[in-house]
Amino acid sequence: MTARPVPPVVPGASRDRHRPGRPGAGHPMPLASPPGRPDVVCGFGRIDASGRVADRVTIAALGWRGGDRLTVTAEAGVMIARRDPGGMVTVPSRPYVRIPAPLRRRCGLRAGDHVLLAASPGQDMLAAYSFTVVDQALRDHAQVAGEGRRP
Numbered sequence: 062m063t064a065r066p067v068p069p070v071v072p073g074a075s076r077d078r079h080r081p082g083r084p085g086a087g088h089p090m091p092l093a094s095p096p097g098r099p100d101v102v103c104g105f106g107r108i109d110a111s112g113r114v115a116d117r118v119t120i121a122a123l124g125w126r127g128g129d130r131l132t133v134t135a136e137a138g139v140m141i142a143r144r145d146p147g148g149m150v151t152v153p154s155r156p157y158v159r160i161p162a163p164l165r166r167r168c169g170l171r172a173g174d175h176v177l178l179a180a181s182p183g184q185d186m187l188a189a190y191s192f193t194v195v196d197q198a199l200r201d202h203a204q205v206a207g208e209g210r211r212p
Contacts, residue, residue, distance in 0.1 A: 102180045106157075106189065110172045112165055114189055115157030119180035123187060127154035133161065135168035138194035140176075142187045158187060169193070 104116035123144075125131075130148035134141045140160050142150070150159060160170065169191065170176070176189040 100181065100183050102182070104178045104180075106176050106178050108160065108165070108170055108172055108174045108176065112160040112162060112172075113157045114160065114176060114178070115155070116178045117156045119178045119187060120156035120158070122180045122182050123185065124182070125152045125156075125187075127152055131158065133158075133164055135160070135164040135170075138168055138170070138191035140164060140168055140170065140189040142189075144185045158189075160189070 102119050102122035104119040106114040106116045106119075108114050125144065129144055129152040130146055131142045131150040131152060132145040132148040133150050142158050150161065152158065165171065170189070174191060176191055177195050179188045179190065180186070181188075
């Protein structure tokens with residue numbers, strides 16, 4: 062049995078395609094986002110000897126500018142910074158946040174440590190998680206996810 066090849070279907074190359082406001086113009090389909098997707102921008106940073114940690118993407122997502130005041134809190138392996146007119150820490154002109162030495166000691170962060178930065182623009186908040194905390198969270202999640210499996 063011999064069959065003839067089917068010619069390819071190629072969309073027309075209309076000049077009017079994708080021009081809004083023109084009759085017959087195509088409109089791009091909206092992108093779907095998963096339900097319950099958090100509004101968080103993540104990045105990585107490294108704490109320097111002065112306690113500075115930077116990631117341009119996370120700081121830019123928050124819209125923080127030089128001179129903004131922050132309240133910075135810390136607990137075991139986690140630092141939280143929130144914009145606050147009465148805050149004790151000032152955002153410098155460059156895109157980084159400085160974690161004061163007493164807070165670094167309190168949460169166990171040292172110079173050279175890498176941290177996961179999570180910016181939440183809706184809450185105007187930046188969190189820095191030590192990799193010890195991230196590792197433990199991943200281990201806890203893996204144990205819960207693996208409970209239903211058979212050996």
